[in-house]
Amino acid sequence: MRAGLGKAGQKELYSKYFYDDLGSALFDAITLLPEYGLTRAELRLLHQHAGELSERCGNLSTVVELGSGSGEKARLILPHLVKVQPITYCPIDLSTAALSRCQRDLDDVPNLKIVPIEDSYIEGLSAASKMRKPQTTVLALFLGSSIGNFDPPVAEEFLRTVRGILSTGDVFLLATDLVKNVDQMLAAYNDPLGLTAAFNLNLLARINRSLGGNFDLQQFEHEARYNDTEQRIEMHLRSKSDQTVSINRSFTVKLGKRETIWTESSYKFHVAQVRSMSERAGFSCAAQWIDEEWPFGQSLLRVI
Numbered sequence: 622m623r624a625g626l627g628k629a630g631q632k633e634l635y636s637k638y639f640y641d642d643l644g645s646a647l648f649d650a651i652t653l654l655p656e657y658g659l660t661r662a663e664l665r666l667l668h669q670h671a672g673e674l675s676e677r678c679g680n681l682s683t684v685v686e687l688g689s690g691s692g693e694k695a696r697l698i699l700p701h702l703v704k705v706q707p708i709t710y711c712p713i714d715l716s717t718a719a720l721s722r723c724q725r726d727l728d729d730v731p732n733l734k735i736v737p738i739e740d741s742y743i744e745g746l747s748a749a750s751k752m753r754k755p756q757t758t759v760l761a762l763f764l765g766s767s768i769g770n771f772d773p774p775v776a777e778e779f780l781r782t783v784r785g786i787l788s789t790g791d792v793f794l795l796a797t798d799l800v801k802n803v804d805q806m807l808a809a810y811n812d813p814l815g816l817t818a819a820f821n822l823n824l825l826a827r828i829n830r831s832l833g834g835n836f837d838l839q840q841f842e843h844e845a846r847y848n849d850t851e852q853r854i855e856m857h858l859r860s861k862s863d864q865t866v867s868i869n870r871s872f873t874v875k876l877g878k879r880e881t882i883w884t885e886s887s888y889k890f891h892v893a894q895v896r897s898m899s900e901r902a903g904f905s906c907a908a909q910w911i912d913e914e915w916p917f918g919q920s921l922l923r924v925i
Contacts, residue, residue: 622828626874626882634824636770636856636885637741641827642718645690647820654816656808658915659766659798666910666919667697674698674760675705677907677921678792682757685711685749686764687742692723694764696730702760703732709752713738713745742779746786759791766798766917769853769888773898776888780902784924791924793904799916800889803847810845810854810887818843821856824884833869840864844881853888857881895920 625633640648652660675681681702686695689712702708710733712723720737727735736752738745746761753759761783768776783793810817821843828834844857860876867873876882895918896906904922911918 622832622868623872626868627872631883632874632876632881633883637715638827639820639824639885640688640715640719641823641831642716644820644823644827645714645716645719647816647823649691651812651816651820654809654812654814656812658805658809659917662912662915662917663694663764663766663796663919664697665914666912666917667694670910670919671698672701673908674792674794674921675702678702678758678760679790680757681705681708681760682754683709683711683749683752683759684762685713685746685759686762687713687746688763688765688767689714689723690716690719690765692727695723695762696727698762699727699730699733703730707732707734709734709736711736711738711745711749711752713740713742713749715739715741743782743786746783750786750788759787761787761791761793763793764796764919766796766887768795769798769890770886771888772886773888777898777902780899780904784903787924789924792907793922793924795895795899795920795922797890797895797918797920798887799911799918800852800891801916803849806854806889807845807847810856811843815843817845817856821858821884825858828868835867837864851886851888852890853886855883856885856887857883890918892918 651657692712714720724735724737750759822838825836829836840861841858844859846855859881863878865873865875899922905925906920907923908921
């Protein structure tokens with residue numbers, strides 16, 4: 622927080638800190654909004670193709686979901702997999718409440734052992750991969766287009782790191798939101814009910830709660846914009862006035878009127894970009910499934 626808010630020029634905060642218990646609940650509500658088509662597109666693809674995963678994953682023993690949330694999407698996949706053999710499912714999330722709900726909601730799936738991991742993506746994946754049985758494969762899920770929150774070089778390095786943890790023959794299901802009409806994209810990040818604004822502002826509220834900050838949320842407004850050159854939606858919190866904020870009585874940040882804190886990037890992709898990025902990171906692309914109603918893709922990647 623100190624590093625991001627202390628920057629000269631554009632101040633920023635990491636989007637991963639959105640997801641405390643309240644932030645996770647707000648995001649779950651956002652996915653139900655009519656303007657937010659990403660989740661419905663992904664669910665349509667999972668309904669259509671989840672049954673293929675057991676055929677494509679070989680001798681599967683372990684499923685790992687990075688940023689699982691409540692496990693809603695895994696529920697569409699896991700019943701197909703446990704028909705073949707017992708599976709260990711490791712949901713990874715930073716929210717204790719989300720993991721508890723995930724375990725509760727999936728507890729009725731037969732032949733499924735649930736091992737929640739409260740950790741970051743990479744640390745969690747590293748721990749989960751050690752649970753595989755000998756001579757079996759791991760299926761890792763990275764859904765919701767979360768890869769779009771990383772700047773492109775970081776996204777590619779992230780894929781390389783995932784590739785390094787997984788073993789030859791393992792499978793990685795990667796979801797990506799695709800470039801589409803600008804108005805359609807912007808509406809998904811600036812809904813009229815104000816849920817996305819509340820989600821964004823909760824980041825400042827979390828600093829107040831956890832780090833002793835004194836942000837006045839009434840002095841900030843949510844802003845979403847599309848950067849065409851970079852193919853990304855940007856979320857910002859814009860200061861309504863000249864103000865000075867103190868955090869834990871040990872750090873202060875000055876904000877000018879209309880100055881922003883950049884809180885999230887959400888990169889959008891072309892299908893060919895996903896394939897080439899994945900191949901450079903050490904995967905082969907076994908399949909790509911595209912939803913046409915809301916352009917969205919899932920790429921089935923195999924470790925080579």
